[in-house]
Amino acid sequence: MIPAIRGTHDILPGDVEKWQFVERLARELCERYGYVEIRTPIIEREELFAKGTGESTDIVQKEMYTFTDKGGERVTLRPEATPSMVRSYIEHNLEHTMPAAKLYAMGPMFRYERPQKGRYRQFHQLDIEAFGMQDPAVDAEVIDLAWSLITGLGIPQAELVINSVGCATCRPVFQKALLDALGDNLGNLCGDCQRRSVTNPLRIYDCKVPADQPIIDALPHSIDYLCESCATHFTGVKTHLDAIGIIWRQSHRLVRGLDYYTRTTFEVLGQTLGAQNALLGGGRYDGLVKQLGGADKTGIGFAAGMERLVLALPESAPIAAPGRAFVVAIGEDGRAAAWQLIRELRQAGLPAQMELEARGVRAQMKRADRLATRVTLIVGGDELARGEVTLRDMARGEQRAVARDAVVTAVRELL
RNA sequence: GUGGGUGUAGCUCAACGGCAGAGCACCGGCCUGUGGCGCCGGUGGUUGCGGGUUCGAUUCCCGUCAUCCACCCCA
Incomplete structure (x- = not known):
């Protein structure tokens, strides 16, 4: 690797x-x-x-x-x-x-x-x-x-x-006042502060060393200059x-x-x-x-x-993915019909997927679930014979038959 | 650049000198047309890497790399 x-x-x-x-x-x-x-x-x-x-x-x-x-x-x-x-x-x-x-x-x-x-x-x-x-x-x-x-x-x-x-x-006036106020105390500050006093005196204010704080608290403020x-x-x-x-x-x-x-x-x-x-x-x-x-x-x-x-970002940030459709196909005829269906959905501007490798209905449903699918469309022998598609609302767990011609409209409503 | 912590399965972590494990995730089955819940099974590891001590090292030691935390500094 x-x-x-x-x-x-x-x-x-x-x-x-x-x-x-x-x-x-x-x-x-x-x-x-x-x-x-x-x-x-x-x-x-x-x-x-x-x-x-x-x-x-x-x-x-x-x-x-x-x-x-x-x-x-x-x-x-x-x-x-x-x-x-x-x-x-x-x-x-x-x-x-x-x-x-x-x-x-x-x-x-x-x-x-x-x-x-x-x-x-x-x-x-x-x-x-x-x-x-x-x-x-x-x-x-x-x-x-x-x-x-x-x-x-x-x-x-x-x-x-x-x-x-x-x-x-x-600023130069303030910087000079800062160094003057520091005076003999410079030697009592940490090594980083002593270095800062030469390279960029204002940065002494960034110091986190506890022992330095009383000295720094007594220094002048830029707004007063x-x-x-x-x-x-x-x-x-x-x-x-x-x-x-x-x-x-x-x-x-x-x-x-x-x-x-x-x-x-x-x-x-x-x-x-x-x-x-x-x-x-x-x-x-x-x-x-x-x-x-x-x-x-x-x-x-x-x-x-x-x-x-x-x-x-808070846990509640609204980053949820947009709704998606997933097509479950049963049998070779179903797969062919499903392939047509996802193309139609995509051309209508709707995000749609199907399981491209032939697998059981249960596995396909599981995949749809894992992909946080909002709508699952089921196309099998029964649906093909009636000229319909079964449309399942995944969140509600409810499904109904929809005429093949009305699928795109029905999916759009649910997404 | 300095100091400290941690490296074991995809993820979170056990085992702490004696056969490398669990939960989650993934795949399959229970259920040849239905996800989430359940039960059963399965895939998955040169224990970061290299060296040393030891009969034997995930375990102890050294080095190295990575990562995390802090310093420095900054977004």
Whole structure:
């Protein structure tokens, strides 16, 4: 046997219905909120992520699937979608043809990490991005879409957390204040925090080491250092969320690991995922388009982990397969007639099957039952002689004779 | 990359130095024209892989691979 690559998974029948349910709702909601689909390649130049996602991030430093292709190009399997979306926005001049572009995409991402619950090397995301709009109402609409997805899927006990990390003007001031406040205490923090203080000081807030908490609790908060413009923006976002009745919790510890975030950041946390509890996360990235060579356009978006959404689905999720018909044939004449019948049903747009290998009636009925059949049609010598078909409602356990000509209509009514 | 748990039938799990088992699932029969419930029978295993200790290893030891959980980080 040649097994699947570590951290990759087959999605088998039985689970794939859950995926289809999530994908269907995701598309429907995106379209309803005015987002249009875009599809970008899953391989890009390494440089795109180095510059876009950020050299200091763990993603770029140790998690990318990067290799040299036969032409000597350094290519990377995308670890996230945003840089590709920005690249495409710039490359095709969408800033002119689609001012205020609202785009969504779905597909696989790749990160070389140790797999655990809710974390895989090939995983899938729904990604949405809104370019060229800086009003706080846009932030609120993006969060509204994210929250509608969670509630629409019926995921219980999810929590929306928001924060603002400031902009290129005020973030450096906050960062300096953070390090100043830390002062001599830096040496008392864990090794990870000491490393973070150099690479990305804001991430000290992610620390889970109990001994570090008293020190971290005493550190300043980014919202107290926002410039006037950022403060006004953040207030606007919260006002809009309140106006549409979305419940949020503000956390100064929500900092997020990607370099490009500015102003609003947010996450939705689930209860059933163990340590990997972020169902979706995102924020504003007002400098990224320009940084990647485009015009000075703002951007905001989020990525939702499809695997995590599927894991968080409630038992009651409406993923039931549509009704199906199954034809049971008795005898050679019956099999010939049954074959005609399923062709007729299929051409009428109705899902129908029969047992293609000759087996006893009992075995055929059992198969129909296992396939969660709603209607079973029985065709044997008796029915053929009368020009009828026996139609059995599997759930009710009731059956009746139906004229051969009326079968399609009768089946359609029961499905 | 670091630490820990677990690998036995398709699935969930027993056996824990001495003939590898059960439940569910699958196939057949009871019932030569009726699924779910029942009864009877059957198919299915190099006990993840490699090495070691032993008269004998699923069991003990080492390695390796996979997987799960946690850290790191993130969706």
